[in-house]
Amino acid sequence: MPTQLSTETLHGSLADPAISSMNLLNELIERYPRAISMAAGRPYEEFFDVGLVHRYLDAYCDHLRRDRKLTEAEITRTLFQYGATKGVIAGLVARNLAVDENIDVPAESVVVTVGCQEALFLVLRALRADDRDVVLAPAPTYVGLTGAALITDTPVRPVRSTVDGIDLDDLVHQLKLAGEAGERVRACYVTPDFANPTGTSMDVRARRRLLEIAAAHDILLLEDNAYGLFGADRLPSLKALDDSAAVVYLGSFAKTGMPGARVGYVVADQPVAGGGVLADQLSKLKGMLTVNTSPIAQAVIAGKLLLNDYSLTAANVRETAVYQRNLRLTLDALDRALGACPGVGWNTPTGGFFITVTVPFTVDDALLEHAARDHGVLFTPMHHFYGGKGGFTQLRLSISLLTPELIEEGVARLAALVTGRLP
């Protein structure tokens, strides 16, 4: 038997509480399957249909046959064999970005990835050249960013967050502090639309100022846009406003396409000395990480794009209506149940999956367990998105998986928990 492996002999990320945080949370949640879950940020399931997988595959094969003039042998090879590292559907993704987001980029700047998570890893891996390199991210932030930073040994410096998204004055301040500490800030991660976990968005003026700050300080912006589609009014993404290749755009099809395909992408059109763009470098890393994203999985996403004239906005009309309805119903229910409670408040996102609720007592995993066991309701303690270093009076509510009945009952149960804890 080899010497037992231990925290000391395994990579440091494995000892960090953040990497276990979501697992522990999910385990806790799984122990209470009958509780109403306002915890999981998973997409709505009513419109899932296994038949669609077959239809999407067929639609992609038809496209290869009809539009690309491939022979049957070439079509089969496209699905079955190893494929191009950047992906076989990069062109279709670029077309989707033009149609839905008014983002105009060449297919060569797109790398199709195993979900947005692999894209995050690739970008952070590329940008961590030496020990001085750090990235900035709002606190609280998406755990996937924290995790990708951990496994690339990239320090993340937190930037204050407001109800209007990342605090740009604090961003400038943190850039100054990092410079004084001898750190080289490579990028700032940001989700301008309906951020996970807060649900906050940035207005257009703030987006433009963020681009100016990035240009002035010579940093990249890593724009995560997993939820932008699910809003009442669309604002231009940072990438759509970007005229100087400062924005690396992180795309997810998990909410707009299908989580089970595990297909995302990164747009990286930044020039690199010696030729090519950053996407070419990310592709080299991907070749040594996952070789290429499954063409079968890519074909499923391609089929959905093709059957909807390249528009995921069109493909998600029903889903967007559900999320908008759920958001409104949840905010209304919170208002009725907790509107008069001193010290209890929440933000009012106009899209996305999440609402931030603030309470005048501690929200930790023990409270979550109490909520699950004694009140039959689940949420996510916000401290998980601060790496356990803050957010102890906040919780995240997710509205994406619910029905009107579950929202009514879920908020009532939450209200019972909250009012029982008020001073």
Place this chain on the structure above:
Amino acid sequence: MPTQLSTETLHGSLADPAISSMNLLNELIERYPRAISMAAGRPYEEFFDVGLVHRYLDAYCDHLRRDRKLTEAEITRTLFQYGATKGVIAGLVARNLAVDENIDVPAESVVVTVGCQEALFLVLRALRADDRDVVLAPAPTYVGLTGAALITDTPVRPVRSTVDGIDLDDLVHQLKLAGEAGERVRACYVTPDFANPTGTSMDVRARRRLLEIAAAHDILLLEDNAYGLFGADRLPSLKALDDSAAVVYLGSFAKTGMPGARVGYVVADQPVAGGGVLADQLSKLKGMLTVNTSPIAQAVIAGKLLLNDYSLTAANVRETAVYQRNLRLTLDALDRALGACPGVGWNTPTGGFFITVTVPFTVDDALLEHAARDHGVLFTPMHHFYGGKGGFTQLRLSISLLTPELIEEGVARLAALVTGRLP
């Protein structure tokens, strides 16, 4: 415009020749599409059939319905939603290992990955705890190991290779040298069956001695078994002989299942202090790298397993016959065409995809280009598997994609090149 990105401001792996080596090689090869390719290690294509993808998906859904008693909603959720980080088919993989490899491991020690490449990354990431940590690998070695080592900042110390696989005396010597240099050898990567690129195999006695060396020096063995199935006589894998959890088994379905699914796995049943096994730690890393392997892609592989009573040996009867035939025909053709040439030789693998040819002149990428342009034949210069640091009189021939006619003509073209260069 941000300061242009450059080698100096990107991760060191991107400046390493090894990470670009395969891309450059593939680009060269793509410029000569009409040359006979004895270069690509891709599986044989004649039996590919898009209809199989649909059948495999249906077979997996039937299994969930019939054997696992899932409702239609649960089946749909399994395919469409985010899934367990370790994979939804880990149990089926464990059963396949029992049937085909006589390896008996619990499903909990299996992590389903995005190809074997992600498995390599996860293991190296976990084992690189500090700057002392290194791994050993035979030279020449699979480029995927080199690449995963580069992006995890893991030094790889080469071990001599013989016609019988890794040189065990040199392994002991390298362990001693590493120890003297203050390095901590965490593992030795090895492919006991029909290794890529050499085609060499280890006999059972050597396998047992390797296990003893690993135990004596307290290192793990990372066993890559991508080609073991394609042999005339099967030998027990290291993992099947392993009674002390010294072997981490790296599994690929790229050659035995379908490359386009991009599904592989790792078996890591090593206990870890504090509870659980190494697979649990790898799963934590995977959660922050790709979240989970596409359940759609997993379902395709599962369907193939289910329709073949869990046996990939059974599923690959036709493919194995083709590879065996191609190997024999290629060795025969080499014998006829080059058997009398002084200084020209090759090994005689009994399975797998690859043959090593040694010649009395330099084999570099310029020679490959000459071969492609003027002789219409493609191979892989062996130096690509030495990280450009050796192997300059060897080349790798791959037999996996060929027909008897292409073998006859390809070897004739190669012989014309070789005999024209002899002194």
